[in-house]
Amino acid sequence: MTDELLRCARTYGFRIMYGIFGYQKVFNDDPANAEGMARVRRFVKYSVDRWGAYVDFWQFLNEQHASDEWYAQMAPYLRSVDPYRHPITTSWERPHLPGIEVNAPHWYAREDERESDAATASRALEWKRHGKPVIVGEQGNWVDPKKPRPPGVGGVWDAGSARRMRVRLWTALFSEIAFVFWDTSYARDGHFMNIWVGPQERQYVRALQDFAYRLDADVRTAPVQVSPPGQVRAYGLASGQRAAVYLHHHASHDEPLEGVTVTLEVPRDATAYWYSPRDAALLGVLGAPAGRQTFGAPPFTVDLALLVTPDGPPDVDGDGQPNHLDADDDNDGVPDESDAFPLEPEEWADRDGDLIGDNLDADVNGDGRGDDANGNGTPDCEEMDLDGDGVPRARAVPWDAFPLDSAEWRDTDGDAVGDNADLDDDGDGWADADEQSAGTDPLDPVSFPVP
Structure with a gap:
């Protein structure tokens, strides 16, 4: 194990x-x-x-x-x-x-x-x-x-x-x-x-x-000035290529704050991006010439970050679309504007607002009773074989790696493709059919044909 x-x-x-x-x-x-x-x-x-x-x-x-x-x-x-x-x-x-x-x-x-x-x-x-x-x-x-x-x-x-x-x-x-x-x-x-x-x-x-x-291995803590300092604490990082600032509104997490400015040394000509720690949204894009610069922050309530880089805008899902132009930043098929968790691809709805997410929530409507989607009298959270493939999703080894897919239950090489559909179950580079012909074990990555 x-x-x-x-x-x-x-x-x-x-x-x-x-x-x-x-x-x-x-x-x-x-x-x-x-x-x-x-x-x-x-x-x-x-x-x-x-x-x-x-x-x-x-x-x-x-x-x-x-x-x-x-x-x-x-x-x-x-x-x-x-x-x-x-x-x-x-x-x-x-x-x-x-x-x-x-x-x-x-x-x-x-x-x-x-x-x-x-x-x-x-x-x-x-x-x-x-x-x-x-x-x-x-x-x-x-x-x-x-x-x-x-x-x-x-x-x-x-x-x-x-x-x-x-x-x-x-x-x-x-x-x-x-x-x-x-x-x-x-x-x-x-x-x-x-x-x-x-x-x-x-x-x-x-x-x-x-x-x-978006930073590099050479960044070190760096000084940054913030105004007004009585309501915000500021932290800085910088290298010879990039700089970053983190702002925390320690006076309140409920009242929006406006008029904040930060002053720092920009190491080279670059672009500055105001970045939301909550959901990676880009809240502003500014030119950032080398030298000591002051930037005005957009309104924020809890915290805010500034990224100064010559590399272009952040793209959290790596799909070629910057965060502020991407309608679905976690690629779960649900647009960010209607996604309860726009950066979490496993969850997108939260009907009862308990921050668990409906896909994992045992009580989606918050009525205090476990949900029973298939109506068999057993709450889904207690049911061990939801997809009816005969392999329990817990309390057994091995358990069902795909508890909602009746066609799959094991993923030997952990590549998110079930063994029934995977042509190379153990991920050793040899197709299962070739291993079976050679007499090696298609479920063991250190057992494979010797050329």
């Missing part, structure tokens, strides 16, 4: 921080135990040999401590056996140690969303003081499980949850740190310390990613 999970994650573009030991105790405080440490090294070597090709970062431990001497032994050993030279981290974080190359703190909070930028920026400064890259290995909201919760609100979700996440994310980008969300998307009230990433949250992430892709 681990191999299949990692293969599929890579197929869909995920980056992987691989926890080698997790919560398991591995002679953390007894590094002088030669026999025990030899066993620890053997498992590290096994992990590198088996999964190293899939991994981007190694994480020794998860939310536990080990002695400095333990790390003094294990960090050089991992580095010596890893031909990929993946960066090394651990948790709890130990950024002061020479063998730990990435600071990976965990952060859960429930601050007022109007202060989310300040909270993120201040933590970023503290985490970065060791001079190492920062990836927040777990990030989310938090509620006190010992206190009563408001009716209808459970776990980590509340009405401001998505905006809070959005402001944190944009501030993290402009503070040169990254987040890994500890996601409980199976339910909004699934836990007291995690985050629910629903369609609105995914839309916000996609808008951020589209903006970030």
Whole structure:
């Protein structure tokens, strides 16, 4: 299962921080135990040999401590056996140690969303003081499980949850740190310390990613002046080619703000695009000659971004049409103007306004009863075989990869084409028919004919 999970994650573009030991105790405080440490090294070597090709970062431990001497032994050993030279981290974080190359703190909070930028920026400064890259290995909201919760609100979700996440994310980008969300998307009230990433949250992430892709690897934090400073905080990035600004209206998330200006150094002649963090809409296009420039911002309520680039306008779906000219930015067939989630291709309607999205919502009309579309007396959310193909969509391995398509149920190579229609089920470059003729396994990517 681990191999299949990692293969599929890579197929869909995920980056992987691989926890080698997790919560398991591995002679953390007894590094002088030669026999025990030899066993620890053997498992590290096994992990590198088996999964190293899939991994981007190694994480020794998860939310536990080990002695400095333990790390003094294990960090050089991992580095010596890893031909990929993946960066090394651990948790709890130990950024002061020479063998730990990435600071990976965990952060859960429930601050007022109007202060989310300040909270993120201040933590970023503290985490970065060791001079190492920062990836927040777990990030989310938090509620006190010992206190009563408001009716209808459970776990980590509340009405401001998505905006809070959005402001944190944009501030993290402009503070040169990254987040890994500890996601409980199976339910909004699934836990007291995690985050629910629903369609609105995914839309916000996609808008951020589209903006970030327009920058380059040389951008660094840069000064920017904003007026009026009492209502807006500003963050800047710049390289020799591009610049960017993020504005957060911390005084209010309800009242629109007008008359804001920003002043920054434009590194070269370019074009400036006012960009909405909510839905990637382009709200203004301006000439941006090189040198110190002041730009007037369009009205905004929560936040706003400015992209200065010579590369042309953002195109979030890569279809050749800039965002402000594209009628369907997520290519789901529903025009943005009538799409409840215009950057989330899996959802487009939200009849009861609960921000879940009707395709996933177990109670589309919000009447408190589970929907039963086929009228068989079993709520759809409890029905394990909605398409009637005999393969359950959960509570079984393997599960139905296409729970609403009776003609497909498995996708061996994770290419979104079901095995019944796929001519190369395992994605090894050899057609299934050719593998069957040669006697190799068409469902195993490392079993194929030898020329």
